[in-house]
Amino acid sequence: MNILLASSEAAPFARTGGLGDVCGSLPSELAKLGHSAVLFLPGYRHALNCGECIETTEVVFDIPIGGKIVFGRLLKSTFPGTDTPVYFVHQPDYFDREGLYSEGKQDYRDNCERFVFFCRAVLESIRQLNLEIDVIHCNDWQTGLIPAYLNTDYAEARGYEKIASLFTIHNLEYQGLFWHWDMLLTGLDWKYFNWRQMEYFGQLNLLKTGLVFADAISTVSPRYAQEIQTYERGCGLQGLLQDRSNDLSGILNGVSYEVWNPETDEHLASNYTVDDWRTEKPKCKAALQEAMGLPVAHKPLLGAVGRLTRQKGWDLILEVMRRWLPSVDVQWVILGSGEDFYESQLRALAEEYPHKLAVQIDFSEPLSHQIEAGSDFFLMPSLYEPCGLNQIYSLKYGTPPVVRETGGLADTITDASAENLAAGVANGFSFQEFSSDALEQTLRRACNLYRDQSDDWTKLVETGMQQDWSWSRSAAKYVELYQQLVDRRRQ
Incomplete structure (x- = not known):
């Protein structure tokens, strides 16, 4: 099959989270399975300056945006170490900016216009590159207009009529909501601006647009596919997702063991495997403690990496920290950035308890690897988690995760209950209730196992x-899933 993936992120070119990890890995994996895969990305400043070889192409396009025509061109690269193509939609006015979607925690005001241009450019590039595409795999709201254009403007265009579309939800909370007059930018007929298709409480909703017009919908874990059909996790779109439940599936994200593997990880003080982790992993712990200014000591070390938001469970973590830091003999290492409240609270606690808590408010790729390897536990008590990748990294690094049972965390982590330990299936610690008490009880259980039950540990x-x-x-x-869509489209 010939698969085109359209995304606003893909590592190593442009990444802010899990979407970038997924779209940075999936195209090359599809190629390994014998399929032709190409990826389209916006030509962000960061992507074009990431150090990979970027070539020009002869493809140029004039895209109608509202009442004007916007010029752009296509650039080309490949994923490092492969011949899997990556195309960049180059339009400096839209994409030559400091951030991908925002600057200084403020979204760009023309985000709708930017991604209208991107979606139209992707579809125009198929014609100009003479690509024979079986499936377009769209990802998140930034690509939500592609299925709509396929079913409207391109419905009878030669070469497009047999293209199937898959729309993947990476996080339903981010929907691409814009004021209703931005509908003019899309070039689509106003008749589609209705509650069944593109309108959402008076606004234009690009994620909803993708959900409505795509041939099928997927999300990044089986549990999350169930959760988003409920009132609690449906973010206002649960009715639509229930209506399309027969077309909705959950496929758990994978991880790249070429990048996340303690046996080969160049960021670690000592590499290790399942055969020698008992002697080599402690060296990583000592190096992490020393680097973060903590006493080098044999006591539980709890690590966390990621966005500092309520969704990631930081209300719970902070509450347990306030209870434990004065008296409980454990250490904490935190790496991340996010909401000002959580950043300021963590800084204040780190100043008060410098020998127990180390905090770095930013992102560091080497340090994220070192925390995975040097910690004894990895914390992910998320309110919700579509898939999650850090808990899977943690498993490979011999760092049992402590998670709340939701989304992909529920699909990957089996709690260390007595029964699961005896059966040999436990790989971490989990709890159900979203409360600091539930997290604290689970952490006590984890620390007790670490200290007192070496065989089970x-x-x-x-x-x-x-x-x-x-x-x-x-x-x-x-x-x-692609094959099912192709067969259905041909029929």
Whole structure:
């Protein structure tokens, strides 16, 4: 099959989170399975300056945006170490900016216009490159207009009539909401601005647009596919998702063990495997403690990496920290950035308890790897989590995750209950109630196992390290879904 993936992010070119990890791995994995895959990205400043070789092409386009015509061109690269093509939609006025979607925590005011241009440019590029595409795989609201254009402007265009579309939700909370007059920018007929298709409480909703017009919908874990059909997690779109439940599936994200593998990770003080982690992993812990200004000591070290938001459970973590820091003999290492409240609270606690808590408010790729390897536990008590990747990284690094049972966390982490430990299936710690008490009880249980039950702790760590959550099996499930869509479209 010939698959075109359209995304606003893909590592190593442009990444802010899990979307970039997924779209940075899936195209090459599809190629390994014998399929032709190409990826289209906006030509962000960061992407074009990332150090990879970027070539010009002869493809240029004039895209109608509202009442004007906007010029752009196509650039080309490949994923590092592969021949899998990556095309960049180059339009400096839209994409030559400091951020991908925002600057100084303020969204760009013309985000709708920017991604209207991107979606139209992707479809125009198919014609100019003479690509024979079976499936366009769209990702999140930034690509939500592509299925709409396929079913309207391109419905009878030669070469487009047999293209199937898949729309993947990476996080339903981010919907691409814009004021209703931005409908003019899309060039689509106003008749589509209705509550069944593109309108959402008087606004233009680009994620909803993708959900309505795509041939099928997927999301990034089986549990999340169920949760987004409920009032609690549906973000106002649960009715639409229930109506399309037969077309909705959940495929768990994979991880790249070429990047996240303690055996080969160049960021670690000592590499290790499931055979020698008991001697080598402590060296990573000591190096992390020293680097972060904590006493080098044999006591539980709790690590966390990621966005500092309520969604990630920071209300719970902060409450447990306030209870534990004065008296409980554990250490904490935090790496992340996000909402000002959480940043300021963490800084204040780190100043008050410098020998127990180390905080770095930013993002560091090397340090994120070092926290995965050097910590004894990895914290992810999320309010909701579409898939989550850090808990899967943690398993490979022998760092049992402590998670709330939701979304992809529920699909990947099996709690260290007595029964699960005896059966040899436990790989972490989980709880259900979104409360600081539930998190605290789970952390106490984890610390007790770490300190007092060495055989069970060893079994827990090694079970996680030996599990396979690589992209190969996830990519195979996507291929199955693509084939179903192609067969359906041909019929």
